[in-house]
Amino acid sequence: MKRRALLTGAAALAAPAAAAQKYPMGTKQRLLRFPGAGGVELHGTLLLPLASELQRVPGVVLIGGSGPTDRDGNNSLLPLRIDLLKLIAELLARNGIASLRYDKRGVAASAKQSPAGLDAQERYYAWDNYVGDVMAAHAELLRHDEIKPYATALLGHSEGGLLALAAAAAMGKRAPYALVLAGTPGRPLIDIVRAQVSRTGPQYSAASERIMKAILDTGHVPADTPAELQLIFPPYAGPFFRGILTFDPAQTVATLDIACLLLHGGADAQVVPMDDIQPLIDALARRGKPGEAIVFPAVSHNLKPVTSAIDPGFVGPLAPAVADKLASWLRFVLGA
Structure with missing residues (x-):
């Protein structure tokens, strides 16, 4: 199976190798509160x-993946600390970004303003609001005097990459200078869900198809959704899934x-190379604009090294090759 894809020619950017510690002076942290979509x-x-x-x-604005994912990239449904976004933030800061x-x-x-009641939750968790939150985070980034307003980027992991794509498209001429998609699918989510259910619970494939059709038709998750599928389709997530299921990342x-x-990651078990990402790679190659795509062997969905076939790659540092490429590319593109 092909594990590495690289766009070459005029569309590729030849970034120099990243220095291990270009800025050894350290970092400073600022805790923020800012309005997201709808004033949340x-x-x-x-x-x-x-x-x-x-x-x-x-x-760079960092955007987490699916589920209850916090600013550090940790999901409250998992007992492990992944810290993906925190690790990326620290890597970038060491490289002057x-x-x-x-x-x-x-x-x-x-979570302080999370509403009660199904109708309010459906509005609160709608796809357009998540996209609006990315745009609001970028606006907040630009509000700080330390930031070069002409040298910004969005970096989304997994589902966060889809949000980054949708936000960049919605921002038009106000879009950031660059975009990083990490572990992001290249096919519409409806196809990804079909494949994942088929792999992990084929007995639920028919029910999953029925639920997705109902969501697209009505904007609501059916009340009779089996408990086994409610982790994928929570009762309040109808408007969110109606927006994301047919969103086409490659076209965008x-x-x-x-x-x-x-x-x-070549060992990604959630967004599987190359089937799930090839359309995105092909779209990058066709568009004739600066772009590069790399699949790293023995690297997980969370961009961590994988040591065996049963290692999910949740914990530990970023894979060194991923860290080096990410830092060097952003330094080159953004002029750090």
């Missing part, structure tokens, strides 16, 4: 390299006139 208060962390006290630096990461609406410190990236880097 979001809580986050701005991590700055100390070089920002002397000059403006590039900035600031980052803003935030608790998703309804999660951790951003083809319309964006910004630099784009795709990072993917």
Whole structure:
């Protein structure tokens, strides 16, 4: 199976290797509260390299994946600390790049305004609100004087990559200069869900199809959704899934006139290479704009090293090759 895909030619950016510690002076952290879509208060962390006290630096918004994922990239449904977004933030700061990461609406410190009642929850957790939160986080990043307003990026992990794509498209001429998609599917989520259910619980395939059709038709999760599928389709998530199920990431990236880097683990068991990501790689290659796509062998969905066939790659540091590529590419593109 092909494990590494690289776009070459005029569309590729030849970034130099990252220095292990270009800015050894350290970092400073700022805890933030800012309004998300609909005025919902979001809580986050701005991590700055100390070089920002002397000059403006590039900035990146970090967007977490699916489920109750906090600003550090940890999911409350898992007992392990993944810390993916925190690790990325620290990596960027060591390389002279600031980052803003935030608790998703309804999660951790951003959970204070979570509504009661199904109707209110459906409105609160709608797909458009999550996209709006990414745009609000980027606006908050630009509000800080240490950030170069012309050298920003969005970095989304997994489902967060879909939100980054949708936000960049919605921002139009106000879109950031660059986009990083990490472990992000290249097919519509409806196809990803079909494949995942078929692999892990084929006995639920028919029920899953019925539920997705009902969501697309009505915007609501059916009341008779089996308990086994409610982890995938929570009762309040109808408007969210109605927006994301048919969102086409490959078609969207083809319309964006910004630099784009795709990072993917060759041992990803959730968004499987190459079937799930090939459309995104093909779209990057066709568009004739700066773009690069790399699939790293023995790396997990969370961009961690995988040591065996049963190692999920949840804990530990970023895979060194991933860290080096991410830092060097962003330094080159954003001018850090």
